[in-house]
Amino acid sequence: MKRVTLPDGTSVPALGQGTWMMAEGRGDRAAEIAALRAGIDKGLTLIDTAEMYGDGASEELVGEAIAGRRDGLFIVTKVLPSNASRIGTTMACEHSLRRLKIDRIDLYLLHWRGGVPLTETVEAFEALVEAGKIARWGVSNFDVDDLEELGEITDVGECAANQVLYNPEHRGIEYDLLPYQHTARMPVMAYSPIGQGGRLLRSPALVSIARRHNATPAQVALAWALRQEGVIAIPKAGTVGHAEENAGAAALTLTGEDIAEIDAAYPAPKRKQPLAMI
DSSP: OOEEEOTTSOEEESBOBBOTTOSSSSSOHHHHHHHHHHHHHTTOOEEEOOTTGGGGHHHHHHHHHTTTOOTTOEEEEEEOGGGOSHHHHHHHHHHHHHHHTOSOBSEEEEOSOOSSOHHHHHHHHHHHHHHTSBSOEEEESOOHHHHHHHHHHSOGGGEEEEEEEOBTTBOGGGTTHHHHHHHHTOOEEEESTTOSTTTGGGOHHHHHHHHHHTOOHHHHHHHHHHTSTTEEEOOBOSSHHHHHHHHHGGGOOOOHHHHHHHHHHSOOOSSOOOOOOO
8 A cells, every 4th residue: 555654754545535425314324334444444544534524423423433443543634614713623623532532633634714814723733732632733625825824824844734626627736736735745635536426437538447457437536646646545435345446446556558548538737727626
């Protein structure tokens, strides 16, 4: 399994597990818990969630799935911008810890920019690190200008990661954000790496490449994201089979021909683009 090194030297798997839209009644709870556990068994030990997902239900699901298996896992969750004040962040963190049934969050992210001054949120994060409630902090849905503002507040190296939308359909970050983060040695966490709604997985390019490799289009999309240094992909899986399929992407290496075919179908950006968000 390819690994990515965080700014503090911690090594995490480049392929993890996302939980957006899990525990929201769309899928079978027992199946979702089994999927998370199967992913862990396959080495997908980084699990991403957020207080927003299902109004905390996703965190509770993760807490149930990891019960008795905390050692060796890397748990990521996020605070809503509406809760990102000094006091609000502390309270939100305590609630997340309670739902996850753990005593420390490995990476705590600001979900997106809101009305609370960034300085106040960073102060809250640093206080939580000092208190031992979180091991490190980061951000989500930040563009270059946001990270530059962050760098005026604190050493940008203190930010462990930036989680953003990244897949062949949404390549805007390759123009400036991805290079900026490479220079800063700040990993990108790619959410929705296999797209939303299944459209990307029906792409003729991905289907063709998958056939050549005896793989699936989802595995091709994941391998495409993981080809980049410093990128962590966090696909969701609602079943054991889907979790095992995602894990199989770690063994897939795309050829130059494969990359060129994807580039032809989904061209790389030639100019600055607004940061895409879902």
